[in-house]
Amino acid sequence: MAFLEVSKLSKNYGVMPVFKDFDLTLEEKDRLVLIGPSGCGKSTFLRCLMGLENISSGDIRLNGNDYISVNPRGRMKLQRQVQKNVGMVFQHYTLFPHFSVLSNLCLAPVYARRMPKAEARDKAMGLLRKFGLAERANYYPSQLSGGQKQRVAIARALMLDPRLMLFDEVTSALDPELVVEVENTMMELAESGMPMLIVTHDMHFARNIATKVAFLEGGRVVEIAPPAELFTQPKEARTKSFLKNILRFEGGDL
Amino acid sequence: MNYDFSWIIVERALPKLFDGLLVSLQLTVWANVIGLTAGFLLALCAISRFRVVRWLAVAYIEVFRCTPALIQIVWFYFCVPMIFGVWWSGFLMGVLALGMNLTAFNAEAYRAAIQTVPSSHLDASVALGLGPVVSTLLVVLPQALIIAIPVLMTNAIGIFQQSALVALISVEDLVYQGRILAGETYRPIEILSTVAVFYLAISIPMSQLVGFFESRVARMLGR
Numbered sequence: 001m002a003f004l005e006v007s008k009l010s011k012n013y014g015v016m017p018v019f020k021d022f023d024l025t026l027e028e029k030d031r032l033v034l035i036g037p038s039g040c041g042k043s044t045f046l047r048c049l050m051g052l053e054n055i056s057s058g059d060i061r062l063n064g065n066d067y068i069s070v071n072p073r074g075r076m077k078l079q080r081q082v083q084k085n086v087g088m089v090f091q092h093y094t095l096f097p098h099f100s101v102l103s104n105l106c107l108a109p110v111y112a113r114r115m116p117k118a119e120a121r122d123k124a125m126g127l128l129r130k131f132g133l134a135e136r137a138n139y140y141p142s143q144l145s146g147g148q149k150q151r152v153a154i155a156r157a158l159m160l161d162p163r164l165m166l167f168d169e170v171t172s173a174l175d176p177e178l179v180v181e182v183e184n185t186m187m188e189l190a191e192s193g194m195p196m197l198i199v200t201h202d203m204h205f206a207r208n209i210a211t212k213v214a215f216l217e218g219g220r221v222v223e224i225a226p227p228a229e230l231f232t233q234p235k236e237a238r239t240k241s242f243l244k245n246i247l248r249f250e251g252g253d254l
Numbered sequence: 255m256n257y258d259f260s261w262i263i264v265e266r267a268l269p270k271l272f273d274g275l276l277v278s279l280q281l282t283v284w285a286n287v288i289g290l291t292a293g294f295l296l297a298l299c300a301i302s303r304f305r306v307v308r309w310l311a312v313a314y315i316e317v318f319r320c321t322p323a324l325i326q327i328v329w330f331y332f333c334v335p336m337i338f339g340v341w342w343s344g345f346l347m348g349v350l351a352l353g354m355n356l357t358a359f360n361a362e363a364y365r366a367a368i369q370t371v372p373s374s375h376l377d378a379s380v381a382l383g384l385g386p387v388v389s390t391l392l393v394v395l396p397q398a399l400i401i402a403i404p405v406l407m408t409n410a411i412g413i414f415q416q417s418a419l420v421a422l423i424s425v426e427d428l429v430y431q432g433r434i435l436a437g438e439t440y441r442p443i444e445i446l447s448t449v450a451v452f453y454l455a456i457s458i459p460m461s462q463l464v465g466f467f468e469s470r471v472a473r474m475l476g477r
Contacts, residue, residue: 047377050380050381051380052377052380052381084383086381087381088378090374090377090378092372092374094372094374094375094377096378096392096397097397097475098474107382108383108384111388111392112382112383112384140474142474156382157381160382
């Protein structure tokens with residue numbers, strides 16, 4: 001049984017279809033990077049998985065459980081219990097500016113999971129220590145660098161022990177210098193065996209972290225393959241031309 | 255011009271003017287008690303999911319923002335007793351009129367502040383499994399209140415100036431005392447200038463404070 005199974009997912013913005021019969025399967029050991037031109041539905045797909053977008057049909061299963069599905073009357077059914085197993089990190093950090101780093105981490109466990117405050121605090125401090133951010137625990141988000149903010153956001157998502165992590169262009173808003181620290185954190189998380197779905201424009205990073213890379217265009221998967229394969233011998237003509245343009249822009253090959 | 259500015263007139267006027275200032279400040283404080291609470295509730299109505307509630311709230315806001323405060327005060331003082339048969343003091347009518355006026359302006363301030371909170375924070379709340387009540391109370395509203403503080407303070411200063419209008423319904427505020435004293439002494443220059451200085455002395459530190467809070471809010475929210 002697949003770990004994550006998306007079948008016949010369809011979504012429209014008004015009359016514009018974003019996905020039509022989108023299928024994707026992921027194993028528990030997989031880290032999938034989604035690449036593709038802007039507007040191809042990469043981010044929207046992650047948002048659908050998180051339950052942030054309405055879908056028009058299809059279903060999404062995590063470990064075989066119906067997790068997001070659409071009933072025959074066209075109403076979306078969202079099972080919170082399963083949704084709680086997915087964590088998400090966004091492009092613009094979305095740390096809550098009026099809470100300290102520690103409170104940002106403790107908010108969801110305490111108010112959404114009823115974890116005792118002391119326990120949440122210990123857990124948060126443990127994560128911050130692991131991320132080298134322990135001495136920033138009482139800082140406010142505005143006092144942190146972009147890279148630190150994004151790593152706090154990752155820690156905040158990990159507080160809920162997700163079984164799948166979604167990363168939506170998490171390094172796109174960062175200065176190049178700070179990208180590395182966030183990517184290193186994600187690499188460490190990958191090494192610990194966390195299944196991930198990542199949207200990024202950084203092809204070098206994609207190649208390093210992914211077990212599979214999917215090239216999306218026009219709301220469907222054009223090609224999906226391990227990075228070594230997809231980046232060096234893409235099968236589809238469209239993948240080739242996309243990679244050629246991107247790599248020329250980045251000034252080097254992979 | 256060769257005018258002999260008499261400081262002794264100013265000095266003798268001070269006790270009465272201080273009495274008047276106290277009344278003006280009381281009007282301002284009570285109007286703000288009404289404006290800060292009712293304004294908040296009205297803002298929630300103005301962004302309500304229910305169309306009728308939204309319309310009523312917007313209608314209230316537009317009526318009070320688009321008529322002169324002077325008319326509102328005079329109308330309250332003369333028309334409310336005739337229509338509703340209540341005979342309240344000028345002070346109470348003044349507080350009500352000023353408070354209801356401030357309610358409209360503060361509702362707009364709150365509403366704008368709530369809508370300034372980035373929608374990505376709501377996405378993050380959902381992703382963290384926070385329910386709508388928790389995310390409203392702990393994520394959206396605190397940020398909105400912080401953003402609203404400078405505007406609310408500016409409105410408070412505004413209502414302090416507007417409170418001068420209640421002199422017309424014979425509330426013994428700062429302006430009322432000033433006009434009486436100016437008439438009694440035939441020294442409007444001394445008296446009315448002092449009245450103006452009183453208003454300045456309160457308003458300038460307040461507006462400095464607004465600037466201070468504005469920069470604090472900007473820094474805190476990382477903008």
